[in-house]
Amino acid sequence: xxxxxxxxxxxxxxxxxxxxxxxxxxxxxxxxxxxxxxxxxxxxxxxxxxxxxxxxxxxxxxxxxxxxxxxxxxxxxxxxxxxxxxxxxxxxxxxxxxxxxxxxxxxxxxxxxxxxxxxxxxxxxxxxx
Amino acid sequence: xxxxxxxxxxxxxxxxxxxxxxxxxxxxxxxxxxxxxxxxxxxxxxxxxxxxxxxxxxxxxxxxxxxxxxxxxxxxxxxxxxxxxxxxxxxxxxxxxxxxxxxxxxxxxxxxxxxxxxxxxxxxxxxxxxxxxxxxx
Numbered sequence: 001x002x003x004x005x006x007x008x009x010x011x012x013x014x015x016x017x018x019x020x021x022x023x024x025x026x027x028x029x030x031x032x033x034x035x036x037x038x039x040x041x042x043x044x045x046x047x048x049x050x051x052x053x054x055x056x057x058x059x060x061x062x063x064x065x066x067x068x069x070x071x072x073x074x075x076x077x078x079x080x081x082x083x084x085x086x087x088x089x090x091x092x093x094x095x096x097x098x099x100x101x102x103x104x105x106x107x108x109x110x111x112x113x114x115x116x117x118x119x120x121x122x123x124x125x126x127x128x129x
Numbered sequence: 130x131x132x133x134x135x136x137x138x139x140x141x142x143x144x145x146x147x148x149x150x151x152x153x154x155x156x157x158x159x160x161x162x163x164x165x166x167x168x169x170x171x172x173x174x175x176x177x178x179x180x181x182x183x184x185x186x187x188x189x190x191x192x193x194x195x196x197x198x199x200x201x202x203x204x205x206x207x208x209x210x211x212x213x214x215x216x217x218x219x220x221x222x223x224x225x226x227x228x229x230x231x232x233x234x235x236x237x238x239x240x241x242x243x244x245x246x247x248x249x250x251x252x253x254x255x256x257x258x259x260x261x262x263x264x265x266x
Binding site for chain 1: 209211212215216229253255256257258259260261262264
């Protein structure tokens with residue numbers, strides 16, 4: 001099971017309701033391909049850093065999906081053939097998250113050990129007193 | 130009367146001379162600052178022949194330069210940021226120049242590992258038009 005993050009940019013002139021419909025359709029496409037959309041995040045309209053097909057702004061939507069590669073492939077295929085989508089970009093995030101989790105865990109572990117050592121020293125000091 | 134008047138008037142002008150001299154040296158410091166601020170020329174310049182020539186002119190400026198060059202601690206290490214997210218334009222945007230180029234480590238002070246993560250994040254952000262590939266200066 002993999003987790004992907006997919007960001008896509010929709011043409012700015014598309015109405016809000018149509019964006020919702022589009023998002024809904026894409027979600028169903030993912031589910032149909034055996035994946036699951038975990039999170040949908042609409043960033044709304046923002047300025048593009050560069051022009052894409054002579055557009056200066058776009059409506060950004062973020063999908064987070066779990067499932068195999070087929071789910072992502074289906075989503076990307078749909079995005080490619082959907083007219084109002086300017087650009088899309090997908091990354092696999094589960095491995096990175098695992099790494100981050102490991103780092104965080106290690107840091108907490110270290111902090112706890114340091115604290116325990118500090119507390120032990122303090123206890124000894126009070127015993128001596 | 131006139132003699133007396135000229136003597137005090139001479140006093141202030143003489144007193145003003147060192148003050149104006151101080152201002153001009155301050156101006157020189159300001160003028161010499163921009164080339165140092167340009168990232169790439171900064172490194173070689175310091176060890177270059179201009180280095181010793183600069184010292185005496187500045188006097189206390191050595192302290193000023195040190196002040197200018199400090200804060201060389203990796204931002205990500207300091208704030209315990211494990212993962213640099215490509216969506217976080219506010220953070221990533223600090224590490225690109227006005228032309229949209231990735232700033233070198235020697236300018237920003239980011240550590241090796243985090244610079245690599247940063248590079249990946251910036252390149253991803255460029256891919257979805259959150260950051261420019263090339264910005265107009």
